[in-house]
Amino acid sequence: MNPDELLRAELTRVARVLGAPDTVVPVLERPRDPAHGDWATNLAMTLAKPLGKKPREIADALVALLDLAAAGVAETTIAGPGFINFRIDAGAHAKPLAQILEQGAAYGRSTGGAGRPVNVEFVSANPTGPLHVGHGRQAALGDAISALLEGSGWQVTREFYYNDGGVQIENLAKSLWVRVAQRVGIDVPIPEGGYNGEYIKEIAERFVAEHGAPSPEVLLPGAEAIVAGSRPADAALFDAMRRFGVAALRAEQDLDLKAFGVRFDVYFLESSLYTDGKVEETVGMLVQGGHAFEQDDALFLRTTDFGDDKDRVMRKRDGTYTYFLPDVAYHVTKWKRGFTRAINVQGSDHHSTVTRVRAGLQALEIGIPAGYPDYVLHQMVTVMRGGEEVKISKRAGSYVTVRDLIDEVGRDAVRYFFLMRKGDSQLVFDVDLARSQSEENPVYYIQMAHARLSGIFRVGEVDAAAVTADGVQWDCLAEPAERELVASLLDYPRLVAGAADALEPHRVAAYLLETARLVHGWYHKHHVLGEPEHIMRARLALAKASRQVIANGLAVLGISAPERM
RNA sequence: GCGCGAGUAGCUCAGCUGGAUAGAGCGUCGGCCUCCGAAGCCGAAGGUCGUGGGUUCGACUCCCUCCUCGCGCACCA
Incomplete structure (x- = not known):
């Protein structure tokens, strides 16, 4: 046993002798000032009330009773309001270093997790654009949290959830259609809600290179339909573009993550929840459980039964589902895959989903605990460049990508920059400063x-x-x-x-x-x-x-x- | 308005879940290379810990008031 463990045990013993209640557990800590010794305890102060004596008197009594030879204590002093300071002799103090030499890379690992499975979901960016700085923070955070859990005995699965089924993807496909159309001289604007980034142009180039240029007779009416707010009549071509765009951006994101040194064990596609019938199944269960109701031709879940401040729509008037439902269905799969613990690392702009997802899982009444899943929410990253804030907007096409940062500052420095701050404090990333000070x-x-x-x-x-x-x-x-x-x-x-x-x-x-x-x-x-x-x-x-x-x-x-x- | 988060040195941020004289990096000023790496070390200046109360032996830390900033409050994700 190390000196501190021996000290704790001895302090506990003596505290009981003096008549301390069982609830009193001696706290042993490192004094801020090394001149005070190697360990200090506030035990005398915490005992003052239950014993009805002055802290200094109790400290004297404690010290008189302590047998400290085993812990290698060379000197004991009472200081300040009643701290007891211990100085360990040099030999006993340094001897535990042997453990570090023996354990090597395993030093610091613990077994609290006992091999239990935990799912850590992070990044989970929509495949509608490159990964930007905010994703970088999340990648660094999620990966480090995973490593911490692995180090304490958990069996970690790193998971990435692709929202490849919603409106955003539709907008991606429309944007791509328009860019392809523009290539052949058709003058149409990017639609409302579409993506303006240069990368869409590049993907349009590649689409044409691989699939050949669609004829203007097809592109023009499709583009007009998009501008009018609907979708092109040629569903096959539109679908091909959608798939091409998603695949291209996924490949791009994979490269970003690889450059950052982050690997995922599972990539979970939102679309699979529909094709596997999980969404339907979940709706069925919620309706059957009696927590759902119809109103204004939409299907609501009574999430207010589970702490939400208002009930949420599951199925819209047009018959499609809101993101909320697949989210619930998705977390059901986590539970059913055996993850009794799940941690979601997300930006704080998603914090409103926390109550909602948990409420949905509760409403299913299938034994999922109320606090499932855990959330680690990090605050937003503000990017400064040229002395100005860069407004991150995929739609407007302005952003700083993870790869930009890695190229400019280096992987290790970027990781450290994101991890040296608490997740729940906002963070300013000045790109110019980061580059000029990368040496510092x-x-x-x-x-x-x-x-x-x-x-x-x-x-x-x-x-x-x-x-x-x-x-x-x-x-x-x-x-x-x-x-x-x-x-x-x-x-x-x-x-x-x-x-x-x-x-x-x-x-x-x-x-x-x-x-x-x-x-x-x-x-x-x-x-x-x-x-x-x-x-x-x-x-x-x-x-x-x-x-x-x-x-x-x-x-x-x-x-x-x-x-x- | 409601919810979550944050206000600590000129700037960017720590502060180990209530302890002793509140710390680091950058920036500023001054020292240190016959010596295992000067990408380093030593020293100085710089603070009403947003505000006002409360809890107790003791508060940056816990509770309440107010102020400021960020995010969210959709049949978008």
Whole structure:
């Protein structure tokens, strides 16, 4: 057991001796100021009320009873309003580093998930345009959350949901038709709700190259129909364009994701919910359950029975379904596929769907828990370029794509940029700044720490694999900079576990920055190579452990850990 | 108007679920390369933690008031 675990146990024992209620659990934490010691507890303060005594008196009583030899406590002090500070002797303090050397890449992993399946859905962009910055944030976030869950023992399925069945796709097909028509000189505008982006022109080029140019006799009336708000008479050609457009954009998005280093296990097509009859089936169940009603020729679901502020339309007057219904049907498939836990990473502009989808699932009454699925909502990304905000609009054709960012700033820097912030704070991405400061991006500071540590082994011609805990004199790591670094490394498992629990990867990012700072400080102040044998061996062990922890943390964020830069 | 989120250093943001003197990066100013990487280190300046109350030994953190900003409030997704 590590010193902190022994301390906790001993504090609990002594608290009971003094008559503390069972509900009091000693809290042991790292003092902000290392001068206060390695661990501190506020136990005396929390006991003041139940015991009816002053905190300082209780602290004195506690200290008198504590048997701290096993935990390697070298010094105990009472400070401030009643904190009890413990200083661990250097040897006991650093000894747990052996665990890092033994566990290697597995250090920091835990088994809380117990192999249970969890579905993490993210990005889920409509196949109507390239992935833009907002999707980038979501890709980085979803991927890191997945990695965190995998690290804590969950069996993760990364899933991408394609909304390929709705009005948006219809508009895509119409836009493509118009672009094809424009190529042969027909003068028609992009329809209302259509997509103006240059990429539609490129896809139109490719469509003509592969399918040949349709005749103006077909294109013109079709274009006129589109302008008039309906669809072309030549359904076969229109459908071919729709499929071509979707396929082209999916391929494009796949390339973006690949460039970003994100892989999905499942691509789920909304259209399959219709072809497999899942939508009909879900409607049937909702009607049968008695939570549906007809009004104004539309079919409503009484979502207000489940906490929504108004009832929602499932089937419109024209007989088609709103997005809401397939969403519910889709989540039913998640549940039925065995995902008793599902997490949806979405932009906060979708937050109104949270209550709705959950209400729909409740109305089915098939045993899905009320809080299913979980949502991680991130705030919007504002893009600045040339000192102005770039209004992201696929329809207007103005956006900054994920690939633009990666090309300009680099994959690691982009990932870090998106992950260093909490998901629920808004985020300004200044493209010019990101490019000009790419050298200053904090991610390089962290990677540099990894590279420097690697350099020790390279320059010293020391085989890192041969560095083990055997025979290391841990009490050699007694310098303040070493003690701080050691403490940080030993905190890593608790940190990642907390980040996984809260679904907050930014904690790992912040931790890595802090740990890298300690590495740089230590590296600068203390030498490893050329020191007396026993000191060098201890420091090599510390260097190896530090490098391992940084590499493990970067892996969670999907960022590389280079040996040299 | 209602719901969700955010207001912390000049700028961009952390603050480990209530602890001791509120931190980092960038920017500004000043130091450090015969030395395992100066993509680094050390120091300085810079704060009424949006506002006003409350809870308690103790509040950036929890509760309430108000202000500002973002997002959402469709038979669009």
